[in-house]
Amino acid sequence: MTKRSKEKKKKSFVWIIIYMCVGAVIGGIIGFVTSGNVDLIHNSILNIGKFIETYAFEIYAITNLSIFVITLVLAGIGRKRFIKSVAREDEVYDEDIMSMAMGATGLAMMTSLILLIPAAKVILLNPHRWQTLATLIILFLVVIVSTVLQNRMVEDMKKAYPEKRGDVYDMSFKKDLIASFDEREKSIMHEAGFKAYETTSKLIFGLTIGLLFLSVIMDINLGLVFTLLAIMATVNISYVCYCIKLEKAK
Known part of the structure; x- marks a missing residue:
């Protein structure tokens, strides 16, 4: 073992001790603060659960539509800047925002599907039938429009990079796209x-x-x-x- 390796090993050991001490101090502080507030924390968590159950539809609608609107804005700005950059024949195309929009479309679809699971229990049993209908409309709107947006951005990318392959509506889209990288x-x-x-x-x-x-x-x-x-x-x-x-x- 070289001298440098020994010194590095000693420093690593010292940092491990420091991390353990810091963890012990933080754990002690948390334990001290929460020891007398167990009931308060317990009740707060229960209240959060009740709040989610009471406003399940509102949470689902606001969260999904907010992410969806952000996705639309990013896609609009990103595609416009990318197309102009390609038309100018820039050395490096301006595709940062469009890449963010591509990720946002996936996030919008995942959020819409994932939040539907806890919301369904409350929404489907709710006497207000319009909430169930509105939830399904939001779900299909987000999924369908996000998929169409993804396809348009991929088609824009193909125009700038003819060697790129893949079809959003094909199950092997990611595999085909990565193969063309x-x-x-x-x-x-x-x-x-x-x-x-x-x-x-x-x-x-x-x-x-x-x-x-x-x-x-x-x-x-x-x-x-x-x-x-x-x-x-x-x-x-x-x-x-x-x-x-x-x-x-x-």
């Missing part, structure tokens, strides 16, 4: 994928710790915790397996 684009995609992996791992870890903490204060379903742990294990195991596979391939 050059090495630079694939490198960017892989680096962005790794950053997404890191962010997701940290988020799942934080949510797991938070749910475990709540389980001490109130009676919650620990199935949520084990689900998050299963997701985190799957993500990490998949990452390691693909790293080994790619290493052997090279």
